[in-house]
Amino acid sequence: MEQRIDIDWTACEGHGLCAELLPERITLDEWGYPLVEGTPVPTGTIKRARRAASDCPALALKLRVRQPT
């Protein structure tokens, strides 16, 4: 199943750790909040994406099968 990175914006504190762990998919905006590549995460990156999710200090980064509507 295709997984995408999703941010719980109410929880994200702009620590920016995710951008260090997944630089090819996440950069930071001018206020320090993540700008996420919205396309499905390639299989080879899934493991590190999971790591970024579990390491996010605010538990704001989620790997989801589809976007909430």
Place this chain on the structure above:
Amino acid sequence: MTMTFPDVYMSPRLLAPGGAPADLPTHEQRYGALPYGDPDALLRTVAESGLTGRGGAAFPVYRKLVSVAEAGRRTGRSPVVVANGAEGEPASRKDRTLLQLSPHLVLDGIQVAAAVTGAKEAHLAVEDGASYLESALAHRRDPVPVKVLRLSKRFLSGQSSALVQYVGGGAALPTYKSPPVRERGVNRAPTLVQNVETLAHLALVARYGADWFRSAGTPAQPGSALCTVHVPGREVRVVEAPFGMPLARLVPLHGMSAVLVGGYHGTWVPVAEAAQLGLDAANMGAGVLAALPADRCGLAETARVLRYLALQSAGQCGPCLNGLPRIAAAFRTLAAPGPQGTTRDDVARWAGLVEGRGACHHPDGTVRLVRSALTTFATELDIHASGLCTATDAAPLLPIPEEN
């Protein structure tokens, strides 16, 4: 008091004629008793009717009813119905007018929605008029009990996840919803959040069927919608109009420079373009139409609205918290004649940064307004940059709560 002249545009479906509130006997005399048929047949009728939500997003009602009913069956939890009468949009008056004039039509719609989804619990959330609605409820013998909830006056109170939180005893703030409210809402039960006007239409679809419903509007957008019409110097009016009706018949365009279509999350449309448009579910939001006279400054009006929208942000999400106040402050600069520096580029960049990056669509709606103002008032922007302003009347126009 809001005036209603529904019959000018079509024989009114929703609003009690004559501007007098309809009590239960009057209501039943006018519409007949509410039939409780087979839920599946009713669901098919709703699908055929093409009814969409009237709270702003025009989402197909049938699809939401099906998801909630299915989530109820799957989880074994009875769904909850939440009738959204928050009407947080300051320029909208259609929901409170509907609840005032035809409360029983909305209450019928709640029962229909409960029957179709299998809900055993229902809530009606309003900002004012709660005791009036409670006494209307007391006259009825409804299969599913309805509780009336009082909301505080905030732009965000009616956002679906905020409402669901509030009904469950929490603060009326948007939350990150995954799975969505229709699967896990009030106290984790599958929840149907539907605008009160949508429910009133639903009550009529249940009575008179899909063909009747489709006899107004266009094949692609069947039915009618309540609109709140603002024309300077006239009383604010709530009218019911079929989709496809020329905007020019709803709002006088003579002497105007632009029309705000869809309220504070909507779009400014230049008057020449508005003259070509019909009432369209895709851009009318919750039905606000406001005419801007040629002697007023659209940039100044937008700046006032943006200041309000930025203050109404729940401040929970980084991009919204950082971006909206900056955009609002920049627009204040653009609204005054004088040098603009990089302000226009800043606004465009910040608009891109807040869009789609929040727990709710407040940033997205705000960006829609911003972008439409930048294009519709492009000439005025240039005039302001050269230190001039063509507007001759600086009196504020659009309603902003508690502005000082």
